[in-house]
Amino acid sequence: xxxxxxxxxxxxxxxxxxxxxxxxxxxxxxxxxxxxxxxxxxxxxxxxxxxxxxxxxxxxxxxxxxxxxxxxxxxxxxxxxxxxxxxxxxxxxxxxxxxxxxxxxxxxxxxxxxxxxxxxxxxxxxxxxxxxxxxxxxxxxxxxxxxxxxxxxxxxxxxxxxxxxxxxxxxxxxxxxxxxxxxxxxxxxxxxxxxxxxxxxxxxxxxxxxxxxxxxxxxxxxxxxxxxxxxxxxxxxxxxxxxxxxxxxxxxxxxxxxxxxxxxxxxxxxxxxxxxxxxxxxxxxxxxxxxxxx
Numbered sequence: 001x002x003x004x005x006x007x008x009x010x011x012x013x014x015x016x017x018x019x020x021x022x023x024x025x026x027x028x029x030x031x032x033x034x035x036x037x038x039x040x041x042x043x044x045x046x047x048x049x050x051x052x053x054x055x056x057x058x059x060x061x062x063x064x065x066x067x068x069x070x071x072x073x074x075x076x077x078x079x080x081x082x083x084x085x086x087x088x089x090x091x092x093x094x095x096x097x098x099x100x101x102x103x104x105x106x107x108x109x110x111x112x113x114x115x116x117x118x119x120x121x122x123x124x125x126x127x128x129x130x131x132x133x134x135x136x137x138x139x140x141x142x143x144x145x146x147x148x149x150x151x152x153x154x155x156x157x158x159x160x161x162x163x164x165x166x167x168x169x170x171x172x173x174x175x176x177x178x179x180x181x182x183x184x185x186x187x188x189x190x191x192x193x194x195x196x197x198x199x200x201x202x203x204x205x206x207x208x209x210x211x212x213x214x215x216x217x218x219x220x221x222x223x224x225x226x227x228x229x230x231x232x233x234x235x236x237x238x239x240x241x242x243x244x245x246x247x248x249x250x251x252x253x254x255x256x257x258x259x260x261x262x263x264x265x266x267x268x269x270x271x272x273x274x275x276x277x278x279x280x281x282x283x284x285x286x287x288x289x290x291x292x293x294x
Contacts, residue, residue: 137237
């Protein structure tokens with residue numbers, strides 16, 4: 001078993017439980033943004049039976065602090081698409097999280113919009129708007145921004161702690177080899193069937209795009225269905241599944257009565273859920289049904 005001090009290898013929970021207090025704090029001190037005191041506050045509560053119990057203890061340590069201490073922790077977080085993001089003055093975790101939506105590379109017009117929202121939120125509540133951005137598209141993040149600006153301070157103190165809980169749960173999972181944490185990731189899979197032939201539509205090309213038209217994933221139906229997104233929270237928002245139906249039909253000798261590429265719009269609103277899209281195609285029609293677990 002590798003030593004817990006080996007930074008090239010993620011420690012197991014058992015190793016964290018047995019480690020010196022200083023090693024434990026050094027390994028988990030950056031889970032909460034610029035707040036190493038959170039790990040230090042719970043180190044003497046070891047051993048933790050599960051990583052979930054460890055995370056709950058860390059959140060409880062934050063929740064137990066006076067409001068001014070909690071607000072100080074909140075203020076350690078960078079603003080979304082703020083000056084720190086554009087200048088690269090963020091922790092490695094925040095760089096990765098905001099970089100997933102390229103919030104550090106917005107157009108001047110978009111930057112001005114985010115700056116105005118950040119300023120309005122900070123003026124109203126006294127701390128930055130915090131959101132688990134891995135669960136959001138830009139559109140859903142902006143919608144959440146506008147919605148939460150209308151809340152009272154008590155509601156936002158609670159909402160902010162919930163979001164920090166989501167952020168740190170994902171970060172903790174990245175630091176523990178056998179974390180066993182559930183409900184971290186969502187998935188999107190497609191099963192395409194040829195209705196006319198009564199079999200999977202093998203060879204049908206599928207491409208997933210976001211609301212801005214950017215290609216997110218592409219695959220080909222192989223008879224067992226295809227996974228288009230997995231291993232991370234799904235981002236809330238609108239998507240478009242582009243189905244290369246014309247090419248598929250011509251390869252099977254059908255006279256296609258549909259466009260070469262059929263775009264089908266759908267939405268995701270549960271980032272940690274498992275979505276299964278059932279696509280049915282024929283020379284004259286197509287349909288899409290969605291099932292969701294979680």
